[in-house]
Structure formats: C-alpha cells, structure tokens
Amino acid sequence: MSAPAAGRSRSGLDRASVEWVKLELMRVAYATRGGFLSRRDPRAVIAWYVVGAIAPWFTYDLTVLAILFGLAVVGALAARIGPLLLGLFVLGLLGELVYLLILVLVLGHDWSTVLDLVMPTLKLGTVSLVSMAAFVSLDPEKISDALLALRAPAMIGFAVSYGYRMIPVLIDEYQTVVDGHRLRGAPPGPVGFLGRRAVVRVCWIAVQAFYPLVLNTAKRTRTTVEALETRGFTAATAAGSGGLARSLRLARLRFTAADGVLLAGTVLAVAGAFAAGAVLPK
Template structure:
C-alpha cells in the first residue's frame, strides 16, 4: 500500500510539472498575446528594484499575488513558493535578532525579501500562462536570436523526456540492487539509499538525454529548421497568428495604472527599509 501511495505521489508531481510547462490550466494571461505577457512580466521584474519603499513593495506584491490567482498557478509551484517565502521570512527575523539588529535592520532585510517574492510571483503568473510554442514565437517576434527561441521551446519539450528517462534509469538501479534492509531510525537508510540512487542516475540520465538531443537536432537540420527560422518568409508564416487586440493593450494600461497607484500609496504612507 505504501508503494502505491508513493507511486501516486510521484505521478502527481509529474502531471503537475507537465501542466505547468504546457500551460494547460488556462487563466487570465493565457488568453493574451504572448508578447504583451512578456511585457507585463518585465514591468514587475524591473519596477520593484527602483524603490526602497516597503509600502510600494507590498502593493506590488499584492498585485502579483492576485495575478497568480487569476492565472491558476498549480498547487505544486505555489506550494514551493510559499515554503520558500516562509523560510526566507523566518531567516530575516533570525538574522535581525542574531546580529543584534533593530527594526530598521529587519525592514531592510524584509525589503529584499519582498522584491524577490514579487519578481517570483510575476514569473509564475507569466510563464505558467505561456506554452513553449507561444513563448518561443513571442521571443522570435521580438527579434530575439532564432537559437534562443528554439532553445526555450526545446527545453520545455525535453521535460517529459527527462522525466521518463530518469524513471527508467532509477528503476534499473532498483532492479539490480539488493533488497532494502531495515529502515533505521527515522528511516535514515531509506533516505541514504534514495540519495545514492539519484546521484548514480545522474550521469546515465545526462548521457541518454544528450543522445536524444543530437538525434533531434540532426532531424531538425535535415528539415531545414535553421534556414526557416532565419529566413524572413519563414518567420512571417510562423508568426502570422500573433495578433494583439484591445484587451492586450488594456492589460498593459491597467498594469501601469496599478503600479502608479502603488507608488501613490507609498507616497502617502511611506515605510522605508533602506536609509537614503
């Protein structure tokens, strides 16, 4: 029964990773033009670093948190973020106490934590809403190098291959290994056995993936992928479906208005984490 539960847990993690990578949940940003989604993300990736006002940062954090909810971010990614955010907050409090800091020290550390958390939330909302093809086409439309857009798309598409390859290698090690002995105190032997298997599986995983990558690249080049990506006619045909509408413009306008409102709120109730 324990093995079945473990298998279901592993399968759930695999499905969550695939849903995240291929934007199958939909959401507010998933329906928008990918170029405008990238622009939306850049706003929240840059603006938090332009202020030391914690009130402004709290406002930006709230906006990005609302975007995460509207973008239907999966529980796995959201749970990992919440765990990291809680641990980081505890670290801030501990560091301020351990180094005999006062409230100003805690505020300065909280400022950095809020900036990183805001950018992380914006990243989740934006890139969970973009499937590999649309993200790659958006980068190509913005005149990014063809190899960069291909690398992004290929990296996402290699995720299922990596997961399947990892399971194959780990299952091979488990079949050839001796039966597990006693679990030990708090199951330390199980943890040690699992860690050793994962480390041993790393090199075969990379080797097998490299073989598949070479085969894929050779097949793409045979079909003229590089030429089609760099030729103007090929780019025009590939990007013909990209079209912005008034809702995309409204997204950017509403985002800028919310950012301005956060700065206005910070002007009336300033709270600074860094002096000067």
C-alpha cells in the first residue's frame, strides 16, 4: 500500500488546482476579464477572427508570418486570454521548439528543413492566438446571437448557449463522480516505473466516470426537452430562421463606428504586414 511516509503532508493543491482550472475555463468561456474585443459587436469580432485566421495562409514569406504572429500575440494579450490558455499555448510552442532543435541535431545542421517546419508552426500559432482572442471575448449570448445573425440554424446557436450553461454543472458532477471512484474504488497501489501505474489508474477512472455522467445527463434532458416545448423554442425553431423570434433577438445587436474602425484597422495592419514583407530583406 502507499501510505505516505510519516511527516509527509498533503498540500491540498491536488484539489485546489482542479478548482482553479475549472474557474479559469469559466472565466474564459464567460468573457469575464474584459479586453478590447469584448466590447465590440459579436459580428465584428467574428469578422476580425476570420481576417486574422485566413491571412497567414496567403503567404510563404517568413517575415510576413513573423509580423502577423507578433500582431496576433499583441491581440491575444490585449484581449486578456488569461494565464491558463496562454500557459498551454507557450507550453505547446516550447515543445515544438525542443522538437525542432532535436531535429536539427539529428539531421546534421540542415537548417532549410527546419525553416520548412517553422513555417506551419508560425501559421498555426497565429491562427490559435487569434481564435483564443476572439472566443475569450465572446460570452455565450453573443456567440449565439452572432451565429443567428450569420443565418446559422437556430438549433446550433441554442446548442452553443446550452453547452455553456451545462458545462459547469457537468464539470462539478464529473468531479464528484471521480471523487467517488477515488474513495470507493481500489486504493492506489505502487506507482510503478515513472508513475506508469498511477497514470493508468487516473486514465481508467477518468474513462469510467463518464458512464454515470452520460446516464445522469440523459435523465436530466427529459425535463429540458419538455421545457423547450413549453417555452416556445420548438415552435420558434420550426418557424425557420426568418421567424419573428430571430429578428427580435437580433434587434439588440448594434454595429457601431468603433466596430468599423476595428475591422478597417485590422485589414490595414494585415496589409501592412504583407507590404513590409515585400520590402524588408529576407
């Protein structure tokens, strides 16, 4: 058995960190931090995202890509993506760099291959940063309004906002179920080489815990479906995307001059990056 040695103590970080990750996800999902994009019209934010996400794919010029990447970093920081997403992103980037360095050593200083690999890394990095900046700034209502405005089926807009409503509940329930497994299941044995067995145990519990979660959710949905009926959602959806409900909901969206300035500025910045790439030495 794995009784901890006398004097060793739990710090409580195991639970605290799960709690922190959960809250951080909520802050990201519900756009609680503010940032320059969170005050904009959701359609403008989505347009901004499309510009930022597409631009890198039109060039193979490393200078342009580096400038775009730099702009995306600034954008992401200004949108306040928070420590969790930033940390994960930096971790991924560092992993990529280490991988490239090893590759250089193995391939015997063949830098051209490495440059070929840096290119997609920069492109994907830019797209990731822009996506994070956009979605951190949209709360669920804004996303579902924007989807509705873009004529996505009403069901998709609803599913997104319902997902946002349910995820915190499901995370809590999942945590309780995992705790149940930890407390009532077989106690952890020896951790094994490099903690191999501990990892297997954690994964096994993580998978097992989905079974009650799925069944409980299925049970829960019965009332939700009836409620959607009594609250007119089913009827409104059946009326199609041109229904009265849609126009009422969208009436509160305002595309202001500031939104126009944001988009114009973004397009100019991207154009500037391309122009700079043509001028600057490779």
